[in-house]
Amino acid sequence: MNLFEIAWRNLRYRSLASFLTTMSMALGVGLTVLVMSISGIINQSLQRNSNVGYNLIVGSKGSSTQLVFNSVYYLSKPIENLKYSYYLEFLPGNQRQEAYAKLGGALKDPDRSGLYAMFARSGFAIPICLGDYVGRFRAVATTPDFFNLLRHGERNDLEYEFASGKNFIEESPENGFFEAVLGAEVSREMQLGVGDRIQASHGSTGNFVHEQSFKVVGVLKATGTPNDRAAFINMEGFYLLEDHAAPERDEASGLEIRKKSGEKEEPIATAGMSRLAIEKREVTAILLRSEFAMNIEKQINKTPHAQAVSPIAEIGGLLRMYIEPVQWALLVLTLLVCVVSAVSILVSIYNSMNERTRDIAVMRALGASRDKVLAVILCEACLIATVGGAIGWIGGHALAAFSSPMVEGRTGVKISFLSIQYPNEFWIIPSLILIGILAGLIPALVAYRTDVSKSL
Amino acid sequence: MLTIEGLRKSFPDPSGGRLEILDIPKFEMSAGDQMVLRGESGSGKTTLLHIISGISQADSGRIAIDSIELTKLSEAARDRLRAAKIGYVFQTFNLLPAFTALENVRLGMTFGRGKYDLDRARELLSRVGLADRANYRPSQLSVGQQQRVAVARALANKPRLLLADEPTANIDPANQQKIIDLIRDVCRDESVALLLVTHSDLIAQQFDRVERLDQINRAMQPTKVTT
Numbered sequence: 088m089n090l091f092e093i094a095w096r097n098l099r100y101r102s103l104a105s106f107l108t109t110m111s112m113a114l115g116v117g118l119t120v121l122v123m124s125i126s127g128i129i130n131q132s133l134q135r136n137s138n139v140g141y142n143l144i145v146g147s148k149g150s151s152t153q154l155v156f157n158s159v160y161y162l163s164k165p166i167e168n169l170k171y172s173y174y175l176e177f178l179p180g181n182q183r184q185e186a187y188a189k190l191g192g193a194l195k196d197p198d199r200s201g202l203y204a205m206f207a208r209s210g211f212a213i214p215i216c217l218g219d220y221v222g223r224f225r226a227v228a229t230t231p232d233f234f235n236l237l238r239h240g241e242r243n244d245l246e247y248e249f250a251s252g253k254n255f256i257e258e259s260p261e262n263g264f265f266e267a268v269l270g271a272e273v274s275r276e277m278q279l280g281v282g283d284r285i286q287a288s289h290g291s292t293g294n295f296v297h298e299q300s301f302k303v304v305g306v307l308k309a310t311g312t313p314n315d316r317a318a319f320i321n322m323e324g325f326y327l328l329e330d331h332a333a334p335e336r337d338e339a340s341g342l343e344i345r346k347k348s349g350e351k352e353e354p355i356a357t358a359g360m361s362r363l364a365i366e367k368r369e370v371t372a373i374l375l376r377s378e379f380a381m382n383i384e385k386q387i388n389k390t391p392h393a394q395a396v397s398p399i400a401e402i403g404g405l406l407r408m409y410i411e412p413v414q415w416a417l418l419v420l421t422l423l424v425c426v427v428s429a430v431s432i433l434v435s436i437y438n439s440m441n442e443r444t445r446d447i448a449v450m451r452a453l454g455a456s457r458d459k460v461l462a463v464i465l466c467e468a469c470l471i472a473t474v475g476g477a478i479g480w481i482g483g484h485a486l487a488a489f490s491s492p493m494v495e496g497r498t499g500v501k502i503s504f505l506s507i508q509y510p511n512e513f514w515i516i517p518s519l520i521l522i523g524i525l526a527g528l529i530p531a532l533v534a535y536r537t538d539v540s541k542s543l
Numbered sequence: 544m545l546t547i548e549g550l551r552k553s554f555p556d557p558s559g560g561r562l563e564i565l566d567i568p569k570f571e572m573s574a575g576d577q578m579v580l581r582g583e584s585g586s587g588k589t590t591l592l593h594i595i596s597g598i599s600q601a602d603s604g605r606i607a608i609d610s611i612e613l614t615k616l617s618e619a620a621r622d623r624l625r626a627a628k629i630g631y632v633f634q635t636f637n638l639l640p641a642f643t644a645l646e647n648v649r650l651g652m653t654f655g656r657g658k659y660d661l662d663r664a665r666e667l668l669s670r671v672g673l674a675d676r677a678n679y680r681p682s683q684l685s686v687g688q689q690q691r692v693a694v695a696r697a698l699a700n701k702p703r704l705l706l707a708d709e710p711t712a713n714i715d716p717a718n719q720q721k722i723i724d725l726i727r728d729v730c731r732d733e734s735v736a737l738l739l740v741t742h743s744d745l746i747a748q749q750f751d752r753v754e755r756l757d758q759i760n761r762a763m764q765p766t767k768v769t770t
Contacts, residue, residue, distance in 0.1 A: 459654065
C-alpha cells in the first residue's frame, strides 16, 4: 500500500467528517471559480462593447464616462447636446452642402469642407440622438449609416444582420421619415416584429408618449451588444416629434434659454411634413471612426463646447478604477472562504488525532518512520483540498456553463464548461495543494511527535 | 540472532531521580528459537520488547539483531530495521479499524522493503484460516479472528524475530491454544525466532525455553511503573 492509499482509507473511514470538509472546500473553490467567471464575463462584456466599430465618441463637454455610458451602453442620462451644424463639420464639402441644400439654413463658407472632415475621410461620422424610450428600452435616433457602416464583433468585422426585415431608409415612400429597427431583445421582450408600430415616449418616465409612431421595418439578429436592447428610429422622424426641436441657447454659454410660462411649443410632428431645419437640430453624440483618432481627439478637446472620448480607453480606465478593485475584493472574500475551509480541514483532522494516536503508534511499530506518518496526514489534507477543489471547480464551471444561454443573450459573451479565466485559475490547483499542506501541517506534526511506546 | 549485552534502561521518577527498570547483563536468542519470557506486571517485559524492536532506546548497552547493532542506529534506521526484520503481535491486537483484514496484513509489508506482495498477504490470511474474511473490517471480526489477522500482519514482512506481547491475554481459553499453536507453527515454518511474553503457566509449559525476567534483570523491581 502506498501512502495515498493509506490516507484514502483513513478518509473513507471517517466518511462523514471527510465529506463535510471536502464539501466546504468545494464550496469555497466553486465560489472562487464563479467569481472569476463573472469577473471575466464583465471584463469581456465591457471590452467587447467598448470595441464597437468606432474609435471616438464626440459629445458635449461634461463627464466623459457619462458620454460613453450613454452612447455605448445606452445607460445614464444624456449630457448636453451638440448643434447639428457641429456634426456637419465632420462631413466633406459636398455632403455638407447637400445637407444645407436639403435642410435649409444659412451656410457660411459654402465651398469649404467640414473642419474635421479630413480626419473622418477614411472612416465615418454617425450622429445619434438620445432621450426617448420605447417601453423600458432606449430609443436611438440615428441615420441608416448606423447599420450600413458600423461593424461589431471581437474583430469589428461583422455586419449587422437582420433576423427579419431590413434597415430603415432616410425617407421611404410608404412611411416617410418614420421607420424603425428593433434590437433582438426589444423585439423578443415586447413581442414586436416587422410591420408593427412603436411610439417613443419622451424621457424615461414614460409620462409623455409621442403621438407619431414609427413602423418597424427590421429586427436585428442578436449581437450580444447593447444594441440588442435598443430601438433605432430614423433621426429625421425623431426631429419631427414634439419637443425635439432644439431650444434657443445663449450664444456665449451654450445653455438653454427657458421658455416663458404659458408659452407652449407647437407640435410639429406630422407624417409627410418637411424636415426640421438645421438650426433647430441637435445631436447627442457623434460616433466617429478615424485613422487619426489621436489628433482629432486633441483638437476637439481644445474647443469649449465639445469633447472626444475613446470608448476603449474610457472603459479601460473604468475597469481599472472601479470594477477591478471590486472584483479583487470579491476574489479576496471567496479566497477567505477557501481559508475557512482549510481551517475546517485542520480542525477535522486535528480532532481525529486523539482517537488515532494508537493507530499512528501501530503504524510506527510496523516500521513506519516519523516522516511517513507525517506524509500520510499531509496526504489526507491534500486529498480533501484537491478533491474538494476539483468538485468546486467542476461545480463552478458547470454552473457558469448552465447559465451560458442567459449570459450570452444579455452580454454576448459565450461561456462554455471549459471557459477558463487565464491565468488566475491555473493558480487554483497549486494553491489548493499549498492550502492542504498548511492545513495538514499541525495535525501532521502531532502525528510526527507521537510517542509510540506510550501510545501502544 | 538476538544478542543483548549490558542493557540498562531507567525512567524519571516523581522525586526527580531515575528509576532503573532494566539491567540485563546478557541475553541471547538463536535463529528460529522459540522462548517464553515471564515476569510480574510492571517488571519491564514490554519495555524490553520495545527496546528490542527499536521503538524505545536503551540508556546503555548493546543490542544486535542479525549482527546489526540496533543501539548504534538512528531512529529512522531503527524504523527500517523494524520494518524489515521484526514482527510484533500486541496484547490488544491493534488492527487499524479503517482497513480490511487483507489491508491490515498488507500494511505489515508497506514500510519494509517496498514490495507489496499481495499473494503473500492472501497466503498468510489463508494460513491463519481467514481467507474468506479478507475483506472484513476488524469490527466485523471476532476477537480470536482479529488476533489471527494480527499474527498474519506481524509475519507479512518475513521477519527474523517475532515479538508477541501477551497475545492471548484478551482471548477466551478455547481460542488461546489455537493462537499459540498458530504462532508457533508459522514461526517454525518461516524460521522466525519467537519471543513470547505470557502470564499463562499452561502456555509456558509448552516451550522448551522459559526465562523469568527477574532472573535475567538485575534492576530493582519497580512498583509504580506500568510497562
